[in-house]
Every structure is written in structure tokens, then in C-alpha cells.
Amino acid sequence: MSEVCSTRKERALSPTPPHPLLGARVLVTGGAGYIGSHACLALLEAGARVVSLDNYSNSTPEALRRVRALAEESCAARGAPPPSLDVVEGDLCDLPALRAALRAHPVSAAVHFAGLKAVGESCAQPLRYYHNNVTGTLTLLRALDEAGARRLVFSSSATVYGDPERLPIAEEAPLRATNPYGQTKLTVEDLLRDLARADARWVITLLRYFNPVGAHPSGLLGEDPAGPPNNLAPYITQVAAGRRARLQVFGGDYPTPDGTGVRDYIHVLDLVEGHLAALARGAGGGEARAYNLGAGRGVSVLELVAAFEHASGRAVPYEVVGRRAGDVAACYSDAARALRELGWRATRGVDEMARDAWRWQAQNPHGYRSAQEALS
Ligand code: WQD
16 A cells, blocks of 8 residues: 655644553663663653662662652643652562562563663672673563563663774674673673574664763753762763862873863763664564664863853863773764664754753752751
8 A cells, every 4th residue: 555645734733643652661770870760751751651670779769759750740731641650679680579570560661771880890890790780681681571571672881892993883883892891781782682583572672872961951850970970071060060179181192183082972861762762663573783872973071071161150170180091082973773773863962961961960969969968
């Protein structure tokens, strides 16, 4: 049958089609985390029902209280039914607890964020990283399979590419991790590829993040690292807020335009929109399909500093020091496959990332903790 192309007028009159996730119930592991909390909110706003599972080892239930409030406000404003968010405290390595959670809250899909992710820490504690990231994922997969929930979006990382031979990096680039954290991500990707090949009932999508930055524009959700931030953006905002004296720029002699490290920063809202597109993806066809989630452009350390100084109106003092072990000079994505196959691309620029991240820092100087909690 030939496809009838509607006219612009007909399209304008026809109601927007319901989101493919409307009514779906989705498990979000790490739902209280930086990206997980933003994903929970986006799923609720798309009309999905959400079950968050988190052990709060690197997050706080306060994030989910705010997700619920934002979702209730958004749904009410749109005349949509109230959001359905169930919050479960539990550990991925606890199979009985996972089974109980999935019995109590049957889901049809899962987005798997939960994992340890500090590169330096993984070098010091490899067994902890393998247990948490690999054993935890295996336990999750067993519980999901028993429950018949065989649609999975996995939070992978650009670190599976190691030190790239060519830029921008496409999904076909060689995979070779250069630290235990990256190796756990690669190990999980490999086991998911084997699972998809063995059982076509699974629909598995691997999302390789580049550098997530930014926060929900309300200023109520954001990145809240425990202790001194490992990553650049939260360190910059803490310097701008006066919580830290200055930024150390790791290396000023890289073969890059200004000598500092170049990365592909992507707004966290763009990132989670990529997850919703992945969840709506069609049948897996026996392949765990990987997609780069990046903006597809390189930004240097000093360029990011300048963006935050502009967004905050504050100076960000810094000193250039030696290179950080394990760092690569430049890393940025070719995200054409996600646009071609998922209809997704990043739309928010570095200035919007800096503006939103600064708003979160300024409104929450101690992250999700209150001032008195921060003093205790
Ligand atoms: C970015 C740039 C640093 C801090 C890591 C993980 C990756 C992902 C994102 C999880 C680099 C420089 C940093 C500082 C600096 N996480 N820098 N001073 O290393 O690209 O990626 O986090 O998936 O897997 O590897 O991010 O923010 O640490 O560094 O000069 O205090 O900023 O040298 O050039 P990275 P980053």
C-alpha cells in the first residue's frame, strides 16, 4: 500500500502521536544518581511509569523526592495523569532483593545506570569495580530474564575506545580500555553482545557516553559528587562558587589548539533524550547495538572554563600543572549513527550546559545536602 503523505494542514490538525513509552513501566538502576535522576524525570514526563533501584552508595533519596515534585508539577501543567514513581533501595548484587523488586513492580524494560565510574579509583580498587559493575550487571540480567523483561539500555562509556587512533570516533572504532573502569564497561558490552546473539528475545542497546555536563534548568537536579570532584565541570563550578581555591589544568602541552585536553561535552538532558529514543528502538535482531551519545565536537579545558566564567559572572582561577595519568589529548564523537537510526542528536551547546550547571551549583552550594548537613 502506498504511504499516504499527510499535508502540513492535516498534520497540524492531527494530535501529536503518544510517546511510544506511554504507559510502559521501566526499571532505572542508579535512579538517584546524576544521570539516573534526570532520566527518571524524562521518562515520567514521557508518560512512562518508573521504578528506581539505587543503593545510595553515591547518591541520595533527596534527588528522587525532587524528581517526583518536578514530575507532578509537569504532569499537572499538561493535564496529564499524575506520575508513577516507585522507589526501591537495593543493591544490584542482591538477587533475592532484585527478584522481590521485580515481583512487586513488574517492568517491561530497564535502563542500567548503576555503577562505579571513577577512573583513578578503579586503578586502586579493580576487584571492587569488577564486582559492582560486572557481577551487578550479571545479577540484574538474571533477574530481568526470569521476569521476562528483556529490553535493556546499558550506560556504557567512550572509555571503551581507549586512546583513539582517529577522530571523530565512530562506533566501529577499535575497542580497548586503558583502565579497570573502562574494562568493566567493555566486559559488560561483550557479555551483552553474547546474550543478544544467543537469545533474540532480548533487545539490547549500548549507549557510549562522552562527557555529560549540565543540569535540569530548574536548578533542582544536578551533579553532586562525593568529595573532591574527579571530573572537570563540577570542579569548575565549585571553584566559581568559592568552595575550592583554584582549578588545576592537567596539561597545557597537548597537541590541541590551546594545548589543553579536548573532550566532547554533552548536556545531560540531551543524553537522557538519547535513552528515551533507545528505549523506543525496534527489535534487537540478535545484536546489542552500540550508539555514541556525544555532541560531535571537541571543546578544550580552557574553552569550558571560559564558558563557565561567562555563565556565572565569576572568575575561575586556574594553574596549569602536569598531565594526569591515563588522559588522552583529544576525544570526541561521530554521532551520525544515533541520528540515522534513533532520530536523536544533541541540540544544546556548551553555553547552555554551563548556564544550567552553574544554576544548580549556585542554588545548591552543598549539592543535595542541606547547609547544616554539610557542616556535620
Ligand atoms: C575532562 C578534561 C582532563 C579535571 C571521565 C571518564 C569517562 C566519563 C567522564 C564516566 C581532561 C581535564 C579534569 C580537572 C582538568 N565518566 N581536567 N582538571 O577524563 O574525559 O572522562 O569522565 O563514564 O568515562 O573517563 O573527564 O572531566 O575527568 O576530564 O584539567 O580537575 O578535563 O585532563 O582533559 P574524562 P574529566
